[in-house]
Amino acid sequence: MNNATTAETGSSRSVRSIFLSDIHLGTRACQAERLLGFLREYESENLFLIGDIIDFWSMSRSIQWSPSQNTVIQKILRRARHGEKVVFIPGNHDEALRDYNGTTFGDIQLVHEYVHTTADGKRLLLIHGDEFDQVTRHHRWVAVLGDIGYDLLVRINSVMSWWRRFFRRPGYWSLAGYAKRKIKSALQFIFDFERSVIHAARDRGLDGVVCGHIHWAVIREIDNLLYVNCGDWVDSCTAIVEHMSGELELIEWGKSMPTGNAPKIGEAACAS
Numbered sequence: 001m002n003n004a005t006t007a008e009t010g011s012s013r014s015v016r017s018i019f020l021s022d023i024h025l026g027t028r029a030c031q032a033e034r035l036l037g038f039l040r041e042y043e044s045e046n047l048f049l050i051g052d053i054i055d056f057w058s059m060s061r062s063i064q065w066s067p068s069q070n071t072v073i074q075k076i077l078r079r080a081r082h083g084e085k086v087v088f089i090p091g092n093h094d095e096a097l098r099d100y101n102g103t104t105f106g107d108i109q110l111v112h113e114y115v116h117t118t119a120d121g122k123r124l125l126l127i128h129g130d131e132f133d134q135v136t137r138h139h140r141w142v143a144v145l146g147d148i149g150y151d152l153l154v155r156i157n158s159v160m161s162w163w164r165r166f167f168r169r170p171g172y173w174s175l176a177g178y179a180k181r182k183i184k185s186a187l188q189f190i191f192d193f194e195r196s197v198i199h200a201a202r203d204r205g206l207d208g209v210v211c212g213h214i215h216w217a218v219i220r221e222i223d224n225l226l227y228v229n230c231g232d233w234v235d236s237c238t239a240i241v242e243h244m245s246g247e248l249e250l251i252e253w254g255k256s257m258p259t260g261n262a263p264k265i266g267e268a269a270c271a272s
């Protein structure tokens with residue numbers, strides 16, 4: 001990665017395409033400042049916004065909208081106005097916008113999915129990916145509750161173990177054991193997700209997929225197809241860029257910053 005130096009110098013880089021997902025504007029966790037730093041650094045011909053850009057789920061509970069989040073929207077609109085091709089594929093957190101798929105607003109195309117051809121001829125399916133997440137697909141209420149309720153669950157658990165101790169109930173609840181089970185199921189979840197997204201790309205006769213949703217950035221080959229995930233801008237601050245040659249690169253913008261964090265398995269399992 002070479003972003004550590006460029007983030008400081010402020011020099012601009014030209015790439016063919018930028019792929020971003022899971023920005024979650026409207027939440028406190030959204031790393032809008034860092035994203036602005038990234039957008040300042042990279043100029044592109046294409047900007048693909050691959051879902052969960054605006055978090056309407058979270059905003060229905062409380063709105064955390066900062067001036068820098070406003071600036072993110074302004075910068076994106078400005079780039080579209082100045083001739084950059086901007087394609088927005090709504091995700092599950094901004095699913096309200098899916099009603100407008102097929103339309104264009106402020107020079108931004110809204111679509112359900114998109115096929116992008118790289119400079120070296122790879123045809124990639126661009127899709128947010130929540131429809132391949134068995135939890136959000138078949139048990140939407142679990143995902144919504146999970147979104148609100150994970151912290152609550154942890155709190156209830158701690159109250160329960162206090163209650164057990166107080167009344168000397170048998171059955172010790174192990175946090176370590178719980179975490180281990182949680183990680184195992186998170187990895188299984190990621191594995192299943194990747195397989196089914198790749199399957200969709202293969203069905204369409206394409207060379208690979210660029211998605212988001214599970215907050216786990218990666219470029220990897222699966223069954224001879226390219227699996228690319230943009231990661232997120234609430235924790236890991238990652239983006240995918242396509243260079244003029246068509247080569248894809250994972251940019252870990254968070255790592256060059258003092259408080260940058262690696263993706264967390266538990267959060268991936270939340271599938272936001």
Ligand SMILES: [Mn+2]
Pocket residue numbers: 051052091092093128130212213214271272
């Ligand atoms: Mn999502």
